[in-house]
Amino acid sequence: MLGFLFRRLGDIVPTFFGVTLLVFFLIRLIPGDPILMMAGERGVDAVRYAQLKAQYGFDQPVIVQYFHYLLGVFQGDLGKSFVTKKPVLEEFMTLFPATVELGVIAILFAIVVGLPLGVIAAVRRGGIFDYTTMTISLAGYSMPIFWWATMLIMFFSVSLGWTPVSGRLSVLYYIEPTTGFMLIDTLLSDQKGAFVDALRHLILPSIALGTIPMAVIARMTRSSMLEVLREDYIRVARAKGLSPAKVVVVHALRNALIPVVTVIGLQVSVLVAGAILTETIFSWPGIGKWIVEAVSRRDYPTIQGGILLIAIMIMMVNLFVDLTYSVINPRIRHTR
């Protein structure tokens, strides 16, 4: 088990370098000079321009810049934002909890809804329920987030007025961040109604963000369940006289979960991509929105640092998923 962990951690090293390399050079391919961007409308004279260029190290060859950057990364220094002049890591840490909170609730929604839908659809395959859920999940999978999010806002927030339109918390409340997770912070604070308010703000964004993973999970669970339900050991379990519910949950689902867990792990990267759109639409102060803004301002350190940190997070989640995998599936546990 420990050997397995180290081997997987070893796999992360080349991926890590790959990400730094890719992001560093790709953002430099985007047209637009960060110094001119910083200078804004008024522009900058040639002397000052050269001075700034030297200050940020842009006068050196790109390869040299890259090694300087890498050197910083290994010392835990991701650089400072061109715009806010604050360390990238610090900014990331302030915004990250908002994205995690949204992502966790979204994936919870996806699992809590998608898994049972898939299971029931498989058990009643060929029935009305099966066709309905599979059609809905296909629609959910194909729906562009920006459109779906807008529709949700128009219907539930604007027409029905059930949920807030955007943000994390109403202006009525002010919560000093302690953990950065609004749900926890509001619970810790003694302001009445703040928790419910935070929860209400979370509903629509997490549905918008969780719809695609939900559809994927439902479909994957269904097909995986169908395969498992045909297995001999399911017949054996039934021949033992177990109730149908026990056969499905204890014997079928556990086996069917193995591919589903992998898919859930893969959905985390989908979530991050979706978070960029969702956060922008719902004005959610998370890293998705932050990176989009950084790109439009050519804020190189922010983009590089942000994407590197996201990549590390995704690698960690996948590692965690692999570890979960071996907990569910004894065959994996023993072959290591």
Added chain:
Amino acid sequence: MALLEVKNLTVEFGSEKNPFRAVDSVSYSVERGEVLGIVGESGSGKSVSSLALMGLIDYPGRVTADSLTFDGEDLLRMSARKRRNITGKDIAMIFQDPMSSLNPCYTVETQIMEALKVHEGGNKKQRRERTLDLLNQVGIPDPKSRMKAYPHQLSGGMSQRIVIAMAIACNPRLLVADEPTTALDVTIQAQIIDLLLKLQADSDMALILITHDLALVSEAADRIQVMYAGQLFESGPADGLFAAPRHPYTQALLEALPERSAGHDRLRTIPGVVPGAHDRPTGCLLSPRCRYATDKCVSTQPLVTDYYGRDVRCFYPLDDNGQPTGRNV
């Protein structure tokens, strides 16, 4: 009263209008402590009829019977819950492939204890002790450590022993063994059969042994039932059934045994295959493959009749010399 009474058991698949009868009006009974051997080619409905007995035929399959009585109670006319209380406790089944019969996610111990938990209750300690007993009983060496093993760590023979332990956990009165040795290699086959017969004799449990192995049933079974294309073709006491088959199909099956072809150039076979869903002949289902078939066989289906103490489905049952009788009548 017999332990199990099956009257006109029929299992149909496919559309209501044009169903495929995988099992066609089969009637038999099993006495307490009796070994019933069911033989027949692949596709003859042996497995399906036993699955129907266990209540394991799913929609769209349809099971009907005039009666399916176990110990005086009709299995088809009781609540699903009540039937589950009998399934796995009083009637247990073991399947063809032991390697896929065990759930890969759970230990041997968990899977055996599960059957005990459903039907016997008791606390965990009692169940664990009983599991240990069972593993000893089915001849697992070092049962204590094997209890913690996962199925992928066991060999085929070992798995089948575990499956048997699971099936006999609640002291069933009827055990259905569906080709329990087909997936095992020859040296293990005999061991498993010996084990089953020993368990059967020790506990006075009835055993339905479904197999292709004619030599095995002639030795092990008290009564033998020959099935073909979902129908019962011949049944009777094991003594003499193979010595003097009354049905041409039984005779042909026996002639197809390799040892009976000694001195011939080629092995004897029965030409053709068992009819499936779409190629059912009219009249007797065997007629296209039967060497004695007449026009009557092709046009009319024979019924099961009593012929000197055997149930035979043939217009011209064979006499002691293996010749068809009554063909000129």
